[in-house]
Amino acid sequence: MAQSNKIVRYKNTHHDYRSSYVYGNTVRQPEVLPKRKKVAQPRRRVKVSAQVRRNRNRATAMNRAYVLFLIFASVCVVTAFMFYLKLQADVVNGAETITKMQRELETITEKNNTDYHEIYEQVDLQKIKTKAVEKLGMVYTSEGHVEEYDCPAGSFVKQYNAIPEDGVLAQSKRVAD
Numbered sequence: 001m002a003q004s005n006k007i008v009r010y011k012n013t014h015h016d017y018r019s020s021y022v023y024g025n026t027v028r029q030p031e032v033l034p035k036r037k038k039v040a041q042p043r044r045r046v047k048v049s050a051q052v053r054r055n056r057n058r059a060t061a062m063n064r065a066y067v068l069f070l071i072f073a074s075v076c077v078v079t080a081f082m083f084y085l086k087l088q089a090d091v092v093n094g095a096e097t098i099t100k101m102q103r104e105l106e107t108i109t110e111k112n113n114t115d116y117h118e119i120y121e122q123v124d125l126q127k128i129k130t131k132a133v134e135k136l137g138m139v140y141t142s143e144g145h146v147e148e149y150d151c152p153a154g155s156f157v158k159q160y161n162a163i164p165e166d167g168v169l170a171q172s173k174r175v176a177d
Contacts, residue, residue: 132138
């Protein structure tokens with residue numbers, strides 16, 4: 001299906017240019033003019049006096065003070081860079097040490113928990129009770145032997161009776177001397 005193109009031209013009142021608008025599906029591309037090549041004009045050499053040339057040479061030359069300044073600046077930069085690298089290496093080593101110690105702590109904690117549970121499972125409370133009552137002569141407390149008290153307002157308890165020097169407050173009758 002061929003479609004006709006309509007060209008509409010408007011007059012630009014400001015510049016007196018004409019621009020064309022193309023309606024339809026085939027828009028023509030504008031013609032592109034070739035670019036102009038710039039012709040390099042030779043530069044004319046300006047004559048400069050000898051004094052100006054000497055001043056320019058002196059300004060661009062490197063004297064001892066400038067060389068010493070550059071050496072000092074280079075040494076400062078290299079020293080700062082080495083200090084930075086040392087600090088960075090210390091941080092990395094510290095992080096590795098912390099990681100190593102954390103792994104070691106986890107291993108020790110796991111071993112400790114394993115040993116604790118193994119020991120706890122081996123404890124027979126009935127056997128301990130039997131040995132305490134029969135062999136060591138321990139007895140259960142009776143009503144009159146236990147004294148209960150309310151905790152005073154302070155965080156200490158006053159003692160009114162002396163504790164014997166041997167540390168034994170009571171002794172069972174079943175224990176053989």
